[in-house]
Amino acid sequence: MAKVLKQWGPWAYYEDGCLRSDGDQYEIPVAGFNRSAAVLDWIAQVAARTSVTDEDLGQLVRAIDDLVDLQATLCGEGQDRSLEDPVAHASAKIAFMEKAKLGP
Numbered sequence: 152m153a154k155v156l157k158q159w160g161p162w163a164y165y166e167d168g169c170l171r172s173d174g175d176q177y178e179i180p181v182a183g184f185n186r187s188a189a190v191l192d193w194i195a196q197v198a199a200r201t202s203v204t205d206e207d208l209g210q211l212v213r214a215i216d217d218l219v220d221l222q223a224t225l226c227g228e229g230q231d232r233s234l235e236d237p238v239a240h241a242s243a244k245i246a247f248m249e250k251a252k253l254g255p
Contacts (some may be wrong), residue, residue: 156245159217160210164245168238170214176202178237184219187226218244 161173170179177197177226184190194215198208218241219225225236234240 157193157214157217157248159214161207162214162243164214164218165171168241170218172207181218181237181241184215184225184235187231188223188226190215190219190221217248231250 153165153169155163157164158167163172164170164181168181170181171177179193183193194208194212197203197211203246215221219234219237220240224240225232
């Protein structure tokens with residue numbers, strides 16, 4: 152399996168561009184986060200599962216926001232936008248977060 156790059160509660164982002172939950176119950180390809188409706192669809196699908204807690208769902212939303220900057224790229228000011236390469240954006244964000252964590 153691919154290497155974990157970042158973790159949010161039970162959700163992990165892997166170097167293969169997927170978000171997975173503990174036990175690999177869910178595998179969400181970040182490449183599909185190219186439209187706000189696609190992101191909302193995934194959130195709604197996961198929310199419909201009785202095995203997912205409110206906290207787990209919140210962690211998923213936090214993960215998606217960290218990876219693709221929802222307000223900046225997909226739905227700022229109530230406008231539906233598209234993101235050409237969500238995986239490249241997510242990879243750049245992960246690298247930036249890691250660099251910022253290291254400091255000077």
